[in-house]
Amino acid sequence: MSFTQNKIRQSTSQGLKVLKPEDNFKFACHDGLDCFTQCCQNINIFLMPYDIIQLKNGLQISSEKFLQQYTITLMGKNGLPAIILKMKDDDEKSCPFVTAQGCRVYDSRPWACRIYPLQPETTKITEKAGRQYYSIMDVPFCLGFQENKVSIVREWIDGQNIPIYIEMEELFKKITMNEFLSDKKIENKKIQEMYFMACYDIDRFRRFIFESSFLKQFEIEKNEIEKMKYDDTALYKFAMKWIEFGLLGQQGLKLKPEVMAAKKKLT
Ligand code: SF4
Ligand code: SF4
Known part of the structure; x- marks a missing residue:
């Protein structure tokens, strides 16, 4: 459920298929699939500031406790810290929030988990023009792609509550992508x-x-x-x-x- 999963690669075998908001794609995820929860292990999920706010509020703990218990701090090339979710120390390196029934923080899960199986394909030019493009991630073991449910990209994005995450991320990107720091x-x-x-x-x-x-x-x-x-x-x-x-x-x-x-x- 995360776009940074080690096992995930972008679909390049048949060329990258770029989707516009009005396009559709086939996908469904549910607990009847053999792959259920397999994607919630051995992954790198970078947490954005708004992810942390949602997660700590969903768990009803303070940001200090959340950071201390569930995250690892990495230092970026620009000398500024970045945060990733700390996987469990079990054989599978499971996400701390995965259970046999699925994600226990589903309503406050991070952006990366929400947007799967889509990923943004934005460039400075498309951003400037206010256009949004997406691609489908290529996850070989994900059986969700064999399901028949058809979704429209725009509706999927709205249904996963992605717009507020994008809005908050834009504020953060004004800092992290600033030329001054380049x-x-x-x-x-x-x-x-x-x-x-x-x-x-x-x-x-x-x-x-x-x-x-x-x-x-x-x-x-x-x-x-x-x-x-x-x-x-x-x-x-x-x-x-x-x-x-x-x-x-x-x-x-x-x-x-x-x-x-x-x-x-x-x-
Ligand atoms: S269908 Fe895909 S996203 Fe859903 S549990 Fe299986 S691997 Fe994960
Ligand atoms: S936060 Fe939830 S959806 Fe995301 S990897 Fe962990 S268990 Fe899976």
């Missing part, structure tokens, strides 16, 4: 730690901004501050703006005039 490596441990907290450890980030003088530095609408107290998505959006401001020098946030003046005095 030839840089962040070495500063403090910046790496702040980035990790704001992107992935949202409950700790909430304490960080509400239990310090942090918010007093910026001009932020009262409503936005109130919302961030309880709404993880609102807090995540703010976190992305803060990283853009602090790491990329962009102007999504505005310092208060007195803070600006104090900073000027120091320089």
Whole structure:
């Protein structure tokens, strides 16, 4: 159910078939198939910040606990951390959430598991033109492709609740795909730690901004501050703006005039 599965390869034997949103494909996954849950083992699933919010809320645990119990942190080439789901230490290297009955976090499962068997085929040009293309993953052992259920790509995407994941991912990509970082490596441990907290450890980030003088530095609408107290998505959006401001020098946030003046005095 994940596009990063080791056993998965892209369909190249007959050329890559690109699907548009109005195209259809044949696939169904259910517990009557011999392959049921086979795809939930020995896989690398990268977790995006919004995946972590959904998973920790689905499991009703804090982001700290989720990260500590279920994830591994990798360091990217640009010096920024990325998160993968930690597989179990059993012979199959099973996903920690798979059971004989299927996925126990089904409603909050990660984007990668939701979108299967599709995968986006986007380039900068198609993105700019607002066009979406997909391909079907080639997973030899997946019997779902032999089922007769026909789905339309657009309906599949909507039915799996993918649009909100795409919307949240776009905010994250504005940072990770930013040209500024393309030839840089962040070495500063403090910046790496702040980035990790704001992107992935949202409950700790909430304490960080509400239990310090942090918010007093910026001009932020009262409503936005109130919302961030309880709404993880609102807090995540703010976190992305803060990283853009602090790491990329962009102007999504505005310092208060007195803070600006104090900073000027120091320089
Ligand atoms: S049909 Fe495919 S996605 Fe469903 S359980 Fe089998 S291998 Fe996994
Ligand atoms: S999160 Fe659920 S769907 Fe995804 S690999 Fe784990 S058990 Fe399978």
